[in-house]
Amino acid sequence: MKGFFIYELKLLHLQIETYFMYEDLKYWYLRDHKLFRILSYSQIKQLCIITGFKKASKGEIIYFSSSDVPRIFLLKKGNIKIVAVDDDGNETIKDIIQKGDLFGELTLETDNKVEEYAKVLSDDVSICSFLMSDFEDLLLRNPTLALSYTKFVGLKMKRIKNNYANLVSKDAKTRLYQFLKDWAEQEGVKNGNTVIIENYLTQNDIAQIICTSRQTATQLLNEMETNQLLDYNRKQIIIPDITKL
Amino acid sequence: MKGFFIYELKLLHLQIETYFMYEDLKYWYLRDHKLFRILSYSQIKQLCIITGFKKASKGEIIYFSSSDVPRIFLLKKGNIKIVAVDDDGNETIKDIIQKGDLFGELTLETDNKVEEYAKVLSDDVSICSFLMSDFEDLLLRNPTLALSYTKFVGLKMKRIKNNYANLVSKDAKTRLYQFLKDWAEQEGVKNGNTVIIENYLTQNDIAQIICTSRQTATQLLNEMETNQLLDYNRKQIIIPDITKL
DNA sequence: GGCTAAGTGTAAATTAGCTGACATTTTGCT
DNA sequence: AGCAAAATGTCAGCTAATTTACACTTAGCC
Structure with missing residues (x-):
């Protein structure tokens, strides 16, 4: 409302x-x-x-x-x-x-x-x-x-x-990390080391940007989530500590 | 002399x-x-x-x-x-x-x-x-x-x-073909469909340019040679029929 | 001419990541 | 509220290409 x-x-x-x-x-x-x-x-x-x-x-x-x-x-x-x-x-x-x-x-x-x-x-x-x-x-x-x-x-x-x-030189995981860092840098709202990014991309979009398949991107994102590097949902992405990426 | x-x-x-x-x-x-x-x-x-x-x-x-x-x-x-x-x-x-x-x-x-x-x-x-x-x-x-x-x-x-x-979207073979076509276009000496390129690159160089390993590049080049698409040596590359690439 | 280093040839083992094939969840819509 | 479509989660099998490892060939140099 x-x-x-x-x-x-x-x-x-x-x-x-x-x-x-x-x-x-x-x-x-x-x-x-x-x-x-x-x-x-x-x-x-x-x-x-x-x-x-x-x-x-x-x-x-x-x-x-x-x-x-x-x-x-x-x-x-x-x-x-x-x-x-x-x-x-x-x-x-x-x-x-x-x-x-x-x-x-x-x-x-x-x-x-x-x-x-x-x-x-x-x-x-x-x-x-x-x-x-x-x-x-x-x-x-x-x-x-x-x-x-x-x-x-x-x-x-x-x-x-x-x-x-x-x-060329990095694997999908590194590329995802780099992408997230860049994104956070450009658009994230910082609060100490915590960064919140407004998420207007689907996992498929992210996958395409870092040049990998949707499934691989999903796996990597979930892996990051279980490692508590990330909190992903469709509205926003919360990175508790950007320095850990 | x-x-x-x-x-x-x-x-x-x-x-x-x-x-x-x-x-x-x-x-x-x-x-x-x-x-x-x-x-x-x-x-x-x-x-x-x-x-x-x-x-x-x-x-x-x-x-x-x-x-x-x-x-x-x-x-x-x-x-x-x-x-x-x-x-x-x-x-x-x-x-x-x-x-x-x-x-x-x-x-x-x-x-x-x-x-x-x-x-x-x-x-x-x-x-x-x-x-x-x-x-x-x-x-x-x-x-x-x-x-x-x-x-x-x-x-x-x-x-x-x-x-x-x-x-992103093409495999090593296609990339090599594309690279050779581009190279021929830029520097090759044409004679009908035959193109001769002065070869100042090693296979390792070529591999790096098309972003693959040296071994893969070697294999592909040799494969092309057995298919008579190519005549490779360290001085020059002869492409008998550029349209076949 | 002979030695060394660089370049090339070949093959087996390994692997990252893709494909396809689903189930599940969320969203938007009427 | 209920449905369809889009998005996400998960997994097994497959494949291209890398890695490792070594033999051979050519080029450059003293």
Whole structure:
């Protein structure tokens, strides 16, 4: 009942935002991303780069297919996963996008051969998007932003390389531990050594992220639970002592 | 004997280059990289971005450690591999750098925690380098270059992601086939469907690249040889019909 | 030319982790 | 409340690939 009340409040809040300060909202939504902090209000507004704003709720699938004009997206709220379907029909989790992350064709190259979609994991998400071409113009006019953006893309690359290295040299257990540590680091609420993570992933999702089968992930998670390293349920994950992972 | 003669000639050639047109050489070495084509002679010269030029021969190990000022490198000639040593002392091949490739801290972020070195694979290599800070300045002054560079980094990322996907979903055999196809594509000399690749890698190198054990790689290569898909030796790899891979 | 080290060939034992095949639990929905 | 679907738990059998272990071959060097 309490949850429902809050939901109503949020809705109300959104309506106010939408109807009374939509222009400003656009602005702030980009503005509070670290990449765009160096830009002035007028720069963002003037360039008019926000051309889309979308809300969606849990389980929804969002296609950002290549048939459309190429876009870059910014996840303002919630969590989504990017899933790729390969030729054999296998689904792979390409990425987990969290609040504040940019996603889409970050390389600024349109490539239409990959079949990808996004699936909403949290209760609801809001996404804003802008045209890749507009963004390119903006980068051309703001070398500092271009440099930041390059570093940003580079950081993403470094993360991927890191995962890659883990995948090669470490076993499933180590990968799970590493994943949990990373997750805790990024989103966990710390209280001393105890960390609580809001769990919007299924065990299957986790399995896919650390590149193992669902069964193996389940086994490992249960093993951790019996060793009291973890308290897992569908809503949250409690790690009593993060240093023990 | 013929090889030696050519080597002498090359040396002579280098000396001429070095003593009579070193400034121009610097220029051209960067100039003929696709990234830098948009820049004028004066831009490259004026910015004075080449601050290093180095030659090395087979087997040599080049450290580009973080103790030094951060640099970006351009491999002008030959092939090298980038090897990372992790905490457990395991060596992993991070990258194979081919003629014309940029390498080093492409993300423009100095990160000193990783222990990496480069090992020369081909008979000899020449490498030029410039300071990361100079490069950043250049990017700031040339938004078009910055954009190209971002796309370039993005492309690298995409390749890595692709490898990652292969590693996850395909078995060692498929990965080897894919690797050979890629290699042939990049460096092979085609003659109809026959491709000849100059082989500067050991089977151990190949194994590491496709993330398997040396023994498995050997077995697979021999299997391919008995199936007449391949003719492997230490100097070159002949693929009689690339379409059959 | 002969020695050493690096690279290659081969095979058996072992194993991590996948597959498939279920039972059980939880969630969302009408 | 009751049902279907999704998520989780568990286990036996199987398989690809690693490990270990050793023989052989080639390349580089004094």
